[in-house]
Amino acid sequence: MTTPVEQTAPRVQSKLVIVLVSIAILALVFGVVWMQSSKYEPLTVGKVAPDFTLPDLNEKDIRLSDFRGKVVFLNFWATWCKPCREEMPSMEILYKNFEKDGLVILAISIDRVTTKKDIPPFVKALNLTFPILIDSWGQTDKRYKLMGVPETYIIDQQGILREKVIGPRDWTMLDNLQVVTQLLKNGTKSVQAAPPLT
Secondary structure (H helix, E strand, O other): OOOHHHHHHHHHHHHHHHHHHHHHHHHHHHHEEEEHHHOOOOOOOOOEEOOEEEEEEOEEEEEHHHHHHOOEEEEEOOOOHHHHHHHHHHHHHHHHHHHHOEEEEEEEEEOOOOOOHHHHHHHHHHHOOOOOEEEEOOOOHHOOOOOOOOOEEOOOOOOOEEEEOOOOOOOOOOOOOOOHHHHHHOOHHHHHOOOOOO
């Protein structure tokens, strides 16, 4: 015959096992959620802009880091995006006015394979002369944590992100150009003042 103490011992052990398993499962879930959330942390001002290599309309590979020493205006857009279409003419004016001062505009189309054919007519209709890059497979989506289009990233001469703009802007308005003009004006001074790369 078993005593009450002997009867409760297996129950305590099984409860202990259940508690330990529950803690282990919670720890695992927390770890997975934490690792997933770090993938979606937004790209913040002051960090190095993630490098990439993408083809332009002529299938020539363009690499972001090749433009170190210049201010890069990196714009994400799509042919089906009405605000992108409205924003592009002001980007063209910006490009024509500041290219000689060291401004580079790279406009990355996120059109997928099905709408890729619409890119050349779009560019031609708006008379765009700045480089158009194609990211049909979404290489840059995760690196730049895109929320949508249009999105613009202003990158300084050291490759550091200095401004992030979600949504369209009229790039002919002086208020919208403060970061760009300041970086171009400072030139090498801003390079020296930039935080060191880690």
